Amino acid sequence: MPELPEVEVVRRGLARWVTGARIGPVEVAHPRPVRRHLPGIADFCARLAGTVIQDAVRRGKFLWLPLDSGEALLAHLGMSGQLLLAGDGVADERHLRVRVRLSVPDPGGGPPAISQLRFVDQRMFGGLAVVPLVATPDGLPAGIGGVWEPSAPLLPPPVLHIARDPLDPHLDESALVERLRRRRTGIKRALLDQTLLSGVGNIYADEALWRARLHYARPTEGLSRPAVRRLLAAVREVMGEALAEGGTSFDSLYVNVNGESGYFDRSLAVYGQQGRPCPRCGATVRRDAFMNRSSFTCPRCQPRPRNG
DNA sequence: CGAAGCCCCTGTTCGC
DNA sequence: TGCGAACAGGGGCTTC
Secondary structure, three states, rough: OHHHHHHHHHHHHHHHHHHOOEEEEEEEEEOOHHOOOOOOHHHHHHHHOEEEEEEOOOEEEEEEEEEOOOEEEEOOOOOOOEEEOOOOOOOOOOOEEEEEEEEEEOOOOOOOOOOEEEEEEEEOOOEEEEEEEOOOHHHHHHHEEOEEEEHOOOHHHHHHHOOOOOOOOOOHHHHHHHHHHOOEEEEHEEEEEEEOOOOOOHHHHHHOOOOOOOOOOEEEOOHHHHHHHHHHHHHHHHHHHHHHHHHHHHOOOHHHHHOOOOOOOOOOEEEEEEEEOOOOOOOOEEEEEEOEEEEEEEEOOHHHHHHH
């Protein structure tokens, strides 16, 4: 499943390889991934055809390509989505949902010559839409990327309520710490609340809580400022490590755009590790049902709060 | 406004 | 061997 560091690697690959590309005909093989484009499939295709991609920008797990039409192609990969660059000779993937034909003026040596952007998604939680771009409420850059800006920083409306993510240099950490401490809920719920902080999914929440030695049910009420800051530092740390691995595991970003990740299977201390020893203290990692999901903790490093 | 729960989706794995 | 249930989970949406 694509997590924030992988989405960032995809963003970098797209920025590198398709900035300046002109979009040609668009084929929608399955209507579901375009369901959030309310005017329909024909309108989706018509708005894309003939435009030129200006940039690739990301906030949390939302990714968009600003177009010279003033609109943007907005993407969310959901659980199983991939954005792949391909040449015409590459066989269609089994779950190919949308094909965007491209003409890339300067292929720049990416083998083979890129002529398609493909949205491949088995489970179709993710999707694409063509959306307008509106000014960011705070006047600051919309997210990561955004080298190209017409005059003011711009954001797709569906991303307006999404908070900045841990990799965003404009994240106001002090304000976040205070907002989080005013919440009356468990710390993992708060960590997963995209209106507070975006891009943290179940895996990174569990890994960061383990590093900060906090149980997922620990009430936000009563968490000290330093404790919250330690947790945010842990989130940033684990994501930074994953990004470093994703960025160095392969020779070129072109490969990473094609959906590879170097992070999982390694480096995970607790997520998916039930029954195995905690890497820090050796106690047996446990798995609990929480929020209709799984939560993994070390019972010794992360003791359950009395009233949790 | 905040908190919490439901639901969407399909391939894989597991239990009977 | 076959079949249905459980599971994976981000985020939109609804309700209180």
